[in-house]
Amino acid sequence: MSQPADFAAGRPVVLRNGTVLTMDDAHRVLHGSDVLVDGERISAVGPNLSVPDGTAEIDAVGGIIxxxxxxxxxxxxxxxMRAYGADWTLTQYFVWYYLQWGKVFRPEDIYAGNLLSAIEALxxxxxxxxxxxxxxxxxxxxDAAVDALQAVPGRFVLGYGNIQQGPWEWSATPEFRDFVVRRMQGGGDMLGFQMAFDVPDSDEFPERAAFEVARELDVxxxxxxxxxxxxxxxGIRAMHENGFMTPRxxxxHAASLSDDSYQRIAATGGSVSVSTESEQSAGQGYPPTWRLRKHGIPVxxxxxxxxxxxxxLFSAMRATLSADRVREHLEAHQRDETITNHHLRAEHVVNWATRGGAAALGLADVIGSLEAGKKADIVLIKNDASPVMFPLLNPYGHVVFQAQRGDVHTVLVNGRVVKFAHQLVGMDLARTRALVDQTVAYLQSQLGEEKWIEGMHPEIPEAKVLDNPYTYTYTT
Ligand SMILES: [Zn+2]
Structure with missing residues (x-):
C-alpha cells in the first residue's frame, strides 16, 4: 500500500483498476481501468497499463476516477466566516459585507479565508x-490573497475585485497595474487572472472604463x-451594445434575465456560472439551467x-440536478401534465462540474478530462469503509446523488498528490486553524458581542398558522 512519502516529486503515479469517467469527447466510461501520471501530465488511460519502473501505485478498486x-x-x-450567514437573504449579505463590515477585513483576514477555502476545495x-x-x-x-493561493498546491484563478470602490476607480490606479505585472504574469495555467465586477443599473455605464482596462490587459x-x-x-444590454461581451x-447566476439577454450571451459565446445553492437560498432568481439549456449557453x-x-461541488451537482428537475415537474404540473422522462441527466451535471468549468476558464485543452496529454488533475472517489460505495452500477448517478466529500480518497493537481487515503498531503491545517481563529477573534472584537450575535441570527418574519376547520385530537 502506498504512503504519502511514496509520492516524491517526479515519480510517476498510476491509479489502478477503477471505474474511469474520462469526460473525453465521447464521455467514455472505462471499467477496470488505470490512469498513469508522469510529471505534470496524464500519459495513458486504459486497462492493465504497463508503467515505468518505480511508479507509485494507488489501488482504485471499487472507486471512481x-x-x-x-x-x-x-x-x-x-x-x-464559515456558515455565519446560513440564514441570510441576499439583502442581509449585502448589508453585512458591502455596507457594514466588509471594510474591516485586513490583508491577513483575506489571507486566512483564502487559505482555508483553498485547502477545503482540494x-x-x-x-x-x-x-x-x-x-x-x-x-x-x-497580495495577501495571492500569497494564500500560492501557499496551497491547487489550480487557481484570481478574480480581482473591490466592493468598496467602483471598478472604474480601482482598475485605473497605477498600484493595480503594478500588481498585475508583479503577481499575475507568468503564473501559467496554475494561476490565472480575471477582473471581477458587476454592472448595476445606471444610464451612465461608468463600468465602461474597467471593461476597457480588461480589454487592454487582455483578461x-x-x-x-x-x-x-x-x-x-x-447591464447586459450596456455590455453588449459597447462590445464588452466576449467568449471569455x-x-x-444569470438567474433573472429575459430571453433577450440570454440570446445576447449565447450570441457572444460567453458562459454562465450557476451557483444553485446560492440562488435557492439567497434569492438571485431561480437556478437558470432549465433556461440556459434552451438557449444553448455553456454552464x-x-x-x-x-x-x-x-x-x-458534490452539493452543487446534486442541487443543480434537483433544481432543474423540480422546475420541469412544476411547470408540467401547472399545465396538468406529468413529466415521464427527464431532460437533465447526472452525466450532464458531472460534465458541467469538470469540462464545463475548464471551458469557461479557457482551459479546455489543459484540464477537464482524463486523456493522455492533459494536465493531471484527478479525483479518486473511493471509501472502503462506506456502505454507500457499492454496488457501483451507474457511476454518474453515484457521483451526483450518492457520493460526498468524505468519499474523496485521492486528489492530484498538476501531477502532484495533494490528498491520499482521505488525508491531505503537505498542508498545514493546524496553522490554518490558528490564522482563522485570529481573524474570527478580530472580527468579533470589531463588531462587539451584540452585533456579532445579531448578524448571525436575523429576525424571523411573523407567520400565522392558517385557520383549520378540522380539530386536532389525540388519545393517549
Ligand atoms: Zn458571488
Missing part, C-alpha cells in the same frame, strides 16, 4: 477554483449578472461563498 472539479466563482476570503476534489475576490480594498489585500471579466434587486437586463466573459458550477456553503 474522474477529472478534478472546477468551481468558477467562490468568494474565498469569506470562508473565515479536500473535496475541487482542483481549480476561481477566487472571486471582491474584498481587495488595497493592493496589500490582493476575462467575470460579473454577477441577472441578480434580482442588483443587476438586470440593463463569465456571467455569474459551469460554483459554490459562491463559505459564509453559507462549503466549497464542495
Amino acid at each position: 474522474m477529472p478534478g472539479m472546477v468551481d468558477t466563482h467562490r468568494h474565498m476570503w469569506q470562508t473565515a 479536500d473535496a476534489g475541487v482542483t481549480t477554483s476561481v477566487d472571486w475576490s471582491h474584498g481587495l480594498q488595497t493592493v496589500a489585500h490582493a 476575462a471579466v467575470t460579473t454577477h449578472a441577472g441578480v434580482r434587486g442588483a443587476t438586470s437586463d440593463k 466573459t463569465i456571467y455569474v 459551469s458550477l460554483s459554490m459562491d461563498t463559505g459564509v453559507w456553503w462549503s466549497g464542495d
